Amino acid sequence: MRATNRLSSQFVKTAPVGKHCDGAGLWLVKRDDGGAQWVQRVTVHGRRREMGLGGYPALGLANARKLSERWRNVASAGRDPVKEREAEERAARREDITLEILTADAFESRKAELKGDGTAGRWLSPLTLHVLPRLGRVPVTDLDQRDIRDTLAPIWHTKADTARKALNRLSIVLRHAAALGLDVDLQATEKAKALLGKSRHVPQNIPAMTWADVPGFYASLETPTLTHLALRLLILTGLRSAPLRNIRLDQIEGDLWTVPAEAMKGRKGATEAFRVPLSLEAQRIIDLARPHARNGFLFPSVRKGVISDATMSRLMERRGLEARPHGFRTSLRTWLAEATDAPHEVAEAMLAHVVDGGVVRAYRRTDYLEQRRALAERWADHVTGGAGQVVKLAGAG
CATH class of the missing domain: 1.10.443.10 (Intergrase catalytic core)
Structure with missing residues (x-):
């Protein structure tokens, strides 16, 4: 029997329920409900990986073999095809990794730590007022210290406390993005702070009445x-x-x-x-x-x-x-x-x-x-x- 291309188009159409090998790690899995799925098996660094390629008949035999070859080549190069495909999908959906989306996601993760689940909006307000209008659509993977510096420069000396909070929140969002596996610069906020320099803002105490009055x-x-x-x-x-x-x-x-x-x-x-x-x-x-x-x-x-x-x-x-x-x-x-x-x-x-x-x-x-x-x-x-x-x-x- 041939090591590859074992299946025929006619067999795929009428294949019984079960798993059928086409060779080179490509399998057709026929379900009880009549549906079918192409699955690719590879070994990366001694670890067995299995990834779905798509359903039949939307993905035909010829195209399934092309995808199989592509991901086998990725595995042969020592890279995990599953993770590589995930990275490609994220890149194809760049709007899903914008600063605005990641900020909302980070906020959801931190709500339990905030007073009243953050309903007062004070955690988000430094970003929604001064950062997201300019950088909200920028993918977090593209965000660098120059972007942050240029955005916060107008308030760095006039609204120092707000700018400081914005930097702090940005750092949290970037750490959240890194935890999701995104390639972000975790030092971007510290670098931006160095570029902005020391604030000239002099804090003003809230005016108080003398106790005698x-x-x-x-x-x-x-x-x-x-x-x-x-x-x-x-x-x-x-x-x-x-x-x-x-x-x-x-x-x-x-x-x-x-x-x-x-x-x-x-x-x-x-x-x-x-x-x-x-x-x-x-x-x-x-x-x-x-x-x-x-x-x-x-x-x-x-x-x-x-x-x-x-x-x-x-x-x-x-x-x-x-x-x-x-x-x-x-x-x-x-x-x-x-x-x-x-x-x-x-x-x-x-x-x-x-x-x-x-x-x-x-x-x-x-x-x-x-x-x-x-x-x-x-x-x-x-x-x-x-x-x-x-x-x-x-x-x-």
Whole structure:
């Protein structure tokens, strides 16, 4: 019997169910349902590989033999025909490996690590605003440091933090592409950073109100609107705007507000919820806000969701104030430093800052709740018109 070309066109048409060898690793596999498939078997580096060539009759005997010869030659050259064909298919679908497609794929892979599964859009926004409009259609395998430099140069000195985040996200996308087997330059972002040079941008701190001026501003928020009440609770608790605006009724129990871990920015590495002691004044503000509650949220928006950070900022802006809501955290921290003898770790805990490393935190299993409860009450006394005198604390424990 011949070593190759064993099958005839007539036999292929009427072949019974089973596997039929044409020679040189080419097989016709006839199925029970009447369909048939051409399969090529090769050996690469001592490893047996099997690849489908196509179905019969779409792929006839003559063309199946041509494909068989082609992939045998690839295997003879020491290359894996299966991987080589995959690479060719990717090259033929270059739109599937564009930066835009790979960015979306990388984002999907990281969603579980992001707050709220990344629904706020902050992870993607540096790329969608400043990178993808120019480079979105470029295949990641073609992306180099010059492309990245030219794209980020316009914001490198004016929006340094955004540009830095864009570089970071790009690096993640490129690593994701490499993990998929694409030939990308993993050093492209670092090379682009070297080409861009040192940023001239000088970071500006968020303007803050001096702690001595806070009582006057607090007193001016006398109308029980959602914006006034939210600002008052923000001042009293010292938390960031996001967890404050998203506070839910089921998070409040008596004089304690428990914020879910995923809602707390700046506590990377912390896996537990954060407990916020509520002063008597804070509890009073919450009670005033309860009639406004909707869908479980204490500070709902008129339309959908919760009130925005811009709502509180605009109120202060309309009053001609330079300070912004986030700055009240600075007001509180400065008061803690200048008007109390609170230990550093307790003062930092008041602002939900994570201090020390994971090992230290594992052994120091306290959130200083009782010390913070006393400080919260004294801070409330100050902002409501008290003297704000020096607070003496018991040992930090």
